[in-house]
């Protein structure tokens with residue numbers, strides 16, 4: 001997968017060179033390029049913002065540098081992926097569609113993502129409208145809160161998508177069994193020692209009965225989801241439950 005990130009703070013994306021995603025980049029599973037938006041400014045101050053039409057607080061990112069940057073990124077990508085390739089532009093925004101595990105899985109099947117990181121009060125809407133004349137554009141929010149910039153959101157999106165790419169995780173079963181893979185939260189997990197500070201691992205996990213372990217994990221997953229995220233239970237598939245679950 002090719003991933004381009006456009007930002008005024010390229011250094012903010014340095015963690016993508018570390019750990020799991022860093023190894024995927026080194027191996028070429030993710031072809032990562034981080035671009036400095038200010039490279040595409042034309043004035044001596046390298047200006048990327050201006051005051052909003054109609055008034056209002058703060059500054060807005062102005063279209064010309066964004067247009068030039070996205071054109072350049074598209075041209076570069078097409079050189080490596082082919083002239084017919086088109087990116088999917090993901091614009092980080094608290095006003096975007098909610099980014100969740102299902103979205104991450106859909107994006108992991110795509111060949112080319114371009115992530116746009118806003119700053120100030122965000123990006124002039126025409127940048128999205130113009131890009132949408134050539135390829136898909138999706139504003140994405142990583143949660144119902146407001147960050148100072150899109151870089152932290154881009155890190156979240158690249159990591160959540162990147163770890164789903166084939167070969168990135170050592171154990172492919174991890175992504176099937178974890179929180180949100182089936183719409184629910186994962187059951188509590190334990191490792192050695194079996195007793196720590198007078199706290200014992202639940203006996204069922206050390207008993208060797210795989211059927212009982214699976215049932216316990218399923219029950220605990222439901223219990224935890226009901227307690228911490230009841231909103232998820234409403235959206236879980238009906239075949240996820242049986243009559244016994246009603247007693248939990």
Ligand code: SAM
Pocket residue numbers: 091092093094095116117118119120121122123140141142143144145146147148149150151153
């Ligand atoms: N005025 C914008 C609004 O109310 O929708 C908020 C702008 S925010 C201060 C600056 C930038 O941070 C945004 O352009 C976006 O790139 C990023 N950002 C902030 N919160 C985000 C979130 N929850 N998800 C994704 N990006 C976010």
